[in-house]
Amino acid sequence: MIIQKQKAYENIEEMLAPYQKVFVAGCTECATACKTGGEDEVAEMKERLEAAGKTVTGTAIFDSACLRGEVREVSREHQEQIEAADAILTLFCGAGVQTVGNYHEDTPVVPGVDALFVGETIRAGKYTEQCQACGDCLLDVTGGICPLTRCAKALLNGPCGGYTEDGKCEVDPDTDCAWLLIFERLKTRGQLDKIRETQAAKDHSDHHPPQTYKWARPKKKKVKPTA
């Protein structure tokens, strides 16, 4: 999930200062789970903006704001409200903000949310970063623990000298040293050999942003009806 948090209201207010009429948009996916732009947050934002003297021309919750087709469809349903607005306030991650912005090229889109990272939800409200979307997953080697993300120095060949006796990282006494976790897990499994081999410097050549990715539609196989 894309872990995210809403920007401070004062910040949102500042960005919206030039615009009187605002359309507020949320998303049913990560934004709902992270409570940045679900039904409740969109309703609350509408109330707050109106109390501050803004005109809210309408609201919508996309079923995935990062899905071009969905954005098109929902936008058509709310066409009049969106056309009446000076700006669209989005309460979801930057992928959604830009999907919406790409469709509504003439209307400024104001980001009400900061996307933080790709992570795991430990429980509602508590998240940890797990993946940098590096494009070449090596979790098989490292016992299912990502050193690129969870080691502060993204080390691929074992720990630095900075872990403490209680297994924490030098950078943050509340964070476990990822390499000790990897080491202990592989040791327990009898798989330490996996990390004895040197990992070459990571090949980023195919993963420089901005990336695109396209899969070929699988051809439908004709299946003969069986008698």
Add this chain to the structure above:
Amino acid sequence: MSLREALAGEALVFTGEVGPPKGIDCDEVWEEAEDFRDKVAAVNVTDNQSSVMRISGLAACIKLKQMGIEPVLQLVCRDRNRLALQSELLGAAIWGIENVLALTGDHIALGDHPQGRPVHDLDSVTLLQAVTALMNGRDLAGNRLDGAWKRVRLPKPKDGSKQKRKFKYEGPIPEKCPTYLPGAVVTPCAEPVEPQILKLEKKVAAGAKFIQTQAVYEPAALERFMKAAEHVGVPILAGIVMLKSAGMARFMNGNVAGVSVPDHLIQRLADASKEDLQKVSIDITAELMRDMAGMCKGFHLMPLGWSKPAVEAIEAAGLS
């Protein structure tokens, strides 16, 4: 005598260390380096030590070289990507700087530019691989170094068939390749130590020819480590940071992972009068070196400005 020759010899080897300043007022550093002249085999020059922005280590190494003092160029992976690290290495080579120490580097968040973006494109192991590659006439990506290979025209096929390859490369030509003495570090008192050993093995496989350790203050701990690291087969210099006061020792215990100063040493520093403090520090360093001399190839002294006391400690230990 070069560090390479010193490490190959029978005698214990001592290395010192200087930290370039933030700014261009380097007089103190040159003086400290001067203190070490003829007293140590080489002087490490730190690389933005503690993630604090300072003058370039390579620039300082060049100056040391000009002064006739053998430098060890420390290179951390925090501030430069693979291009910058390799070009730094090539730059070192043309100034005759061959000792290079590959380190991960402290995290950027702990220094004076926490706003910056840490690089960590390579790690200490892959940096050592880059050093080794350059010595063999190629860069980390496998490209040939200019001049290090001879392009030879292949004879045309006699049967008149189409020639697939017109040239081949012969080499590398040793005089046209940089020479380095690659070194690495290890934290012998890290708990657990096994992951350190595992990484040390990789560093040696990647080409490390000597090791300087993080500070050790317990001979028994060094002995345990040396047993565990026996098989790696490269000379190890045990590190000692000069203890300037009881407060500093306590600070290191609380804040520097993998370093532990035993209470009895802290007590001696605490009991010393202000005038005696330096003398006590020298005594402690000399005693530690005497106690650990049988276990390792020598010592890497990190004086943090106390170059004269460090040299006095070497003399007081009576080992050289």
